[in-house]
Amino acid sequence: KAGVTQTPRYLIKTRGQQVTLSCSPISGHRSVSWYQQTPGQGLQFLFEYFSETQRNKGNFPGRFSGRQFSNSRSEMNVSTLELGDSALYLCASAGVSMTYNEQFFGPGTRLTVL
Amino acid sequence: DAKTTQPNSMESNEEEPVHLPCNHSTISGTDYIHWYRQLPSQGPEYVIHGLTSNVNNRMASLAIAEDRKSSTLILHRATLRDAAVYYCILRDRGSQGNLIFGKGTKLSVKP
Numbered sequence: 001k002a003g004v005t006q007t008p009r010y011l012i013k014t015r016g017q018q019v020t021l022s023c024s025p026i027s028g029h030r031s032v033s034w035y036q037q038t039p040g041q042g043l044q045f046l047f048e049y050f051s052e053t054q055r056n057k058g059n060f061p062g063r064f065s066g067r068q069f070s071n072s073r074s075e076m077n078v079s080t081l082e083l084g085d086s087a088l089y090l091c092a093s094a095g096v097s098m099t100y101n102e103q104f105f106g107p108g109t110r111l112t113v114l
Numbered sequence: 115d116a117k118t119t120q121p122n123s124m125e126s127n128e129e130e131p132v133h134l135p136c137n138h139s140t141i142s143g144t145d146y147i148h149w150y151r152q153l154p155s156q157g158p159e160y161v162i163h164g165l166t167s168n169v170n171n172r173m174a175s176l177a178i179a180e181d182r183k184s185s186t187l188i189l190h191r192a193t194l195r196d197a198a199v200y201y202c203i204l205r206d207r208g209s210q211g212n213l214i215f216g217k218g219t220k221l222s223v224k225p
Contacts, residue, residue: 004157033212043158043201045212056212090157092213103150103213105157 002027004093004106012112018079021109025072025093031055032074033103034066037088046089049074078111086113118202123220126192134187134219136202141182146205148213149176149187151198158201158215161187197223 005024013019025032033056034046045058049068066076072093078085088110092103119137126132138147149161162169162176164185169176175188189196201218 035212035215042217043213043215045214048212058212092157102160102163103158105159107155108157 004091004104006089006091006106006109008109009107010110010112012114013081014114015081015083017081018077019081019111020075020077021089021091021111023074023076023091023093023106025074025091026104029093029095029104030072031094032068032072033092033094034074034076035090035092036060037090037108038086043090046076081113083113085111087111118204118216120200120202120216120219122217123222125222125224126189126196128194128223128225129191132189132192132196132221132223134189134200134202134221135184136186137184138202138204139183141204142206144206147176147178147182147185148203148205149174150201150203150213150215151196152201152218153195153198161200192221192223194223194225197221 007022031050033048035043037043046060047054047066048056052068063079068074088108090105090108092105094103146163146165148163150158151161152158162171162174164176164178177186199218199220201215203213
C-alpha cells in the first residue's frame, strides 16, 4: 500500500508569511504526528492528531497549529514565519493505537524561510 | 520518557556485523526500547522494538541486557544502504503519540 505522502516537498517563504503543509497518512491509519527537524535541535515533536482531535502537543509556540480531517489527512500551519522555522517538517502515521505501534514517516517538506 | 545515551558515530565495513549500543540506565519497567533509523534525505523508519527478551526481524536483532539498562542493535551484515543515523528511543507502554528522539548514532559503512 502507498506510504505517507507530504506536499509540497520543498517550499521557500519569506519572514512574516504563513505556510500550510499537507500530509496524507497510510490508508486506514487514524493517527498523524508532526515533527520538526533542524541541524541544531534534531527531531522535535510538534503535535499529534487522532480521529480529528489533537491528542498530544510538543513545546512549540502557538504560531504552529494543525488539524486533521475526517479522512485522516492532516495539515499543519505556521503563521508569521521566522528564520528559525527553516527546517524539515516530517509527518508520521500509525495505526489505530499510537502507543507502541511503529510510526511510518513521510519524506518530509523542506521549508526555507528567507 | 527516560533518556538514552548513544555514541555520536560509528564506522563499519561492508558485510561485517555492526553492534550499535544504547544506554538507558533510568529505564522503567513499562518502557519499551525502540530503534528507528534515518537514511540520508529520508524520513525515519522503524527498525525494531522490544521489552525484555531479545528480538529478531528481517532488518536487525535487538539484544537487551538482563537488567534492561542497556541494549544493542545488531545488523548482521552491514551494507552500504545501512549507512544512516540510528535512534534508540524509550517509550512507556501507556504513552501515546510522540517519539522523543535523541541525537542518535551516525553509522558509516565502508566498502
